[in-house]
Amino acid sequence: MSETRGVRAVVEVLARALTDQPDHVRVTESQYKATTLVELYVAPGDLGKVIGKQGRTAAALRTLASTAGERDGKTVMLEIRDMPYKG
Amino acid sequence: MPDAAQSIVDFLTRLTAALGVNATVNVEETAAGPRINLAGEEAEILVRHRGEPLKALQHVVDMAYGRTLPDDQRVFVDALEYRKGKDAELRQMAKLLAEKVKQTGLDQQLGPLNPYERRIVHLAVAELPGVTTESVGDAFSKTVLISLRK
Numbered sequence: 001m002s003e004t005r006g007v008r009a010v011v012e013v014l015a016r017a018l019t020d021q022p023d024h025v026r027v028t029e030s031q032y033k034a035t036t037l038v039e040l041y042v043a044p045g046d047l048g049k050v051i052g053k054q055g056r057t058a059a060a061l062r063t064l065a066s067t068a069g070e071r072d073g074k075t076v077m078l079e080i081r082d083m084p085y086k087g
Numbered sequence: 088m089p090d091a092a093q094s095i096v097d098f099l100t101r102l103t104a105a106l107g108v109n110a111t112v113n114v115e116e117t118a119a120g121p122r123i124n125l126a127g128e129e130a131e132i133l134v135r136h137r138g139e140p141l142k143a144l145q146h147v148v149d150m151a152y153g154r155t156l157p158d159d160q161r162v163f164v165d166a167l168e169y170r171k172g173k174d175a176e177l178r179q180m181a182k183l184l185a186e187k188v189k190q191t192g193l194d195q196q197l198g199p200l201n202p203y204e205r206r207i208v209h210l211a212v213a214e215l216p217g218v219t220t221e222s223v224g225d226a227f228s229k230t231v232l233i234s235l236r237k
């Protein structure tokens with residue numbers, strides 16, 4: 001695990017708890033204008049775990065990612081990627 | 088502490104650290120499952136926006152650790168005893184309305200409630216004699232009707 005604090009770290013801790021393959025969890029953070037873009041990559045079989053029924057888990061992750069951003073005055077956008085993390 | 092509860096506490100400790108929130112994770116083991124409360128001023132961030140982040144956290148904990156608990160147990164996640172206070176308020180309101188039903192004989196109902204909240208109302212009113220409860224409404228907006236026991 002890289003940084004231990006911040007939006008990235010929060011999404012990573014949450015995703016690792018939810019997935020069957022926590023080692024395949026990758027989270028990237030980038031700045032786009034006033035928005036912080038957080039991309040979450042999980043193993044293909046774990047996609048359902050981070051999305052959940054009716055997208056409820058995805059919504060929960062977005063809420064908590066925003067909460068994490070709130071502490072640093074950031075507006076956060078969380079995207080869940082269904083492709084393997086490259087690079 | 089049982090292993091299941093310990094893993095949840097470890098998870099919440101990692102999460103609060105990642106959030107940069109200085110909080111203590113307190114656990115109380117009950118027959119219904121572990122009740123966890125995050126204490127410390129900075130945990131306030133979880134109760135903003137009417138406790139939405141706390142709701143989200145409860146969902147994630149249920150999804151990630153719900154199955155590790157015995158079948159008849161559920162974990163309850165709280166911060167600054169926010170939900171505990173809200174539940175107590177609801178219980179009080181339910182009992183108040185039940186008393187009104189007894190005095191007037193007229194049915195009373197609360198605003199829209201989710202399943203967890205309806206359960207609280209049913210249990211609270213069940214403690215009082217002479218009144219009964221029933222869930223009413225469609226799938227999207229249900230509430231509890233309190234009436235005189237016939």
